[in-house]
Amino acid sequence: MAKPRSEYVCQSCGSVFPKWAGRCEACGAWNTLVEELSGGTGTPGGLGARPKARGKGRRVSFVGLKGEGATVARWVSGIAEFDRVTGGGLVPGSAVLVGGDPGIGKSTLLLQAAAALASNSGRPCAYVSGEEAIDQVRLRAERLGVTDAPVELASATSVRDLLDALDRPDGEGPGVVVIDSIQTMFVDTLESAPGTVAQVRASAQELIRLAKARGFVLLLVGHVTKEGMIAGPKVLEHMVDAVLTFEGERGHQFRILRTTKNRFGPTDEIGVFEMTERGLLEVANPSALFLAERRGEVSGASVFAGLEGTRPVLVEIQALVAPSSLGTPRRAVVGWDSGRLAMVLAVLEARCGLTFAGQDVYLNVAGGLRISEPAADLAVAAALVSALVDRPVPAEAVVFGEIGLAGEVRAVSQADQRLKEAAKLGFERAFMPPRRGKAGKAAPAEGALEILEIGHLQDLVETLSTVSPDAPMRRQA
Incomplete structure (x- = not known):
């Protein structure tokens, strides 16, 4: 040997x-x-020696794209925000990886989801904890009020033991298996410690293989690094069918479940929850929640009509411009890309003649939401100009549009949905890019909105510097 x-x-x-x-x-x-x-004298780059061939392999049979079987039905938990993020429910035999910061509520979310799925699907769910004892999980279940749900608990870290317990005949095993967390699992054929690259990869591979063979849904909890990335090998995210990230600020009660990969549904979809003493409560209208503490006539604030996946979301963007005593003024950003802020400031200075030199600039997305789409450029510029000239943006106006380096305002996708969401929440005005061609047709909800089409960033600066917040605006052709 x-x-x-x-x-x-x-x-x-x-x-x-x-x-x-x-x-x-x-x-x-x-x-x-x-x-x-390693397991032997294999070549560098492998985990061990390559096994010798044992005769011919079995012939692989190929089939057509169109199957004769019935479409596999999704398992719906009944938690609307969770089902939205997963694409309408969980697909049997799929593997889902859920990552997030420590203490953000991953275990709470998955225990609530497992209890709901077990109650709705009619099949028991298994919750395996490698970090907590069974009594600790029961305390959480009692706080969440889900002790009557048919959920089987176990405290284990050995993958071999779990495979023996979960490998039951079809229809008799659990419908959903939660592993909390994958970094605590280990395969006894490897000598490395749990949490290492080899152990995480091997443990996930064995569990995913059994899930697809037996048809149960596998939910894996993944730790994250200090940079916010899921710890372990990047191949782990390629092995699973969906990757969900649980985001939120410790100072806010809001939690956001975001899809970064989904083979069975749209990506960049979000679900909004509120952390309470009784667990996570779903938020049906996140726009109203994010704008609940908004104040009207305040300079340096604008309302951005954004789009997260297929859901329009309205959020307040706040900016503060103050004189700086430092040689290099500060540029602090929360909830947005700092590089994008530097670009907007450069365009305002080069194309619009504004001066931010010698000024500290602070930008914040209220509510703990993180925005990544370029459509927020115009809303950020409106907040910055409003803070600089000390004139508030019209209180009942929403802003969206992408800014180019020449100062032009470019059209963004799904403008109709953004306007409909703004009209539904009672907004009366909209700053937006020009709409041309077929996209220039009025949306059904536009009749309730006064629209000012901004073709260049200079138009926005002049509007905010001269127009009174209560003055009516004309719609440009």
């Missing part, structure tokens, strides 16, 4: 090296190489 040899695996990217080094040559990370024992 070949003697096992040592390999050094990067905990950041999973690359394998024959000897230790302080810096990974593949990803450039420092002090991430950890010694692991």
Whole structure:
């Protein structure tokens, strides 16, 4: 029998090296190489020796794209925000990875989802905790009021033991299995510690294989690094069918479940929850929640009509411009891209003649939501100009549009949905890009809105500098 040899695996990217080094040559990370024992004298880059061939393999049969079987029905939990993010429910045999910061509420969310799925599907769900004892999970279930749900609890970390317990005949096993967390699981054929790249990859592979063979839904909880990325090898995100991230600020009660990958539904979909003493409560109208504490006639604030997945969301963007005593003024951003802010400031200075030199600039997206779409450029510019000239943006106006480097305002997608959401919440005005061609036709909800089409950023600066917040606006052709 070949003697096992040592390999050094990067905990950041999973690359394998024959000897230790302080810096990974593949990803450039420092002090991430950890010694692991391979199963034999295989070549570098593998976990062990390649097994010898044992005769011919079995012939693989190919089938057509159109099948004769019935469409697989999704399992709906009844939690509307959770079902929205998963694309309308969970697909049997799928694997879902849920990541988030420590203490953000991942275990609470999945315990509530498991209890709801077990009650609606008629099949029991299994909740496996590798971090807590059974009594600790029961305390959480009692606080959430789900003790009567048919959920089976277990505290285990060995993948071999879990496979023996979950490998039951079809129809007799659990419908949903929650693993909290995948970083605590280990395969006893590897000598490395739980949480290492090799263990996370091997544990996930074995669990996903059984889930697809037996048809149960596998929900994996994943830890995140200090940069907010899911810990472990990147291949883990490729192995699963959906990746959900649970976001939120400790100072806010709002929690956002966001889809970053979904093979069975749209991506970038969000579900909004509110953290309470009784657990997570779904928020049916997040726009009204994000704007609940908004004050009207305040300079440096604008309402952005955004789009998260297929859902229009209205959120307040706040800006503060103050004189700086530093040689290099500060640029602080919360909830938006700092590079995008630098670009908007440069366009305002170069194309509109405004001066932000010697001024500290602070930008905040109220409510803890993080915005990534370029359509927020015009709303950010409106808040910055309003703070600089100390004139409020019209209180009943929404703003959206993308800004180019020449100062032009470009059209964005789904403008009709944004306007409909604004009209539904009682807004009366809209600053938006010009609409041309077929996109220039009026949407059904536009009759309730006065629309000012902004073709260049200079038009916005002149409007905010001269027009009274209560003055009627004309609609441009």
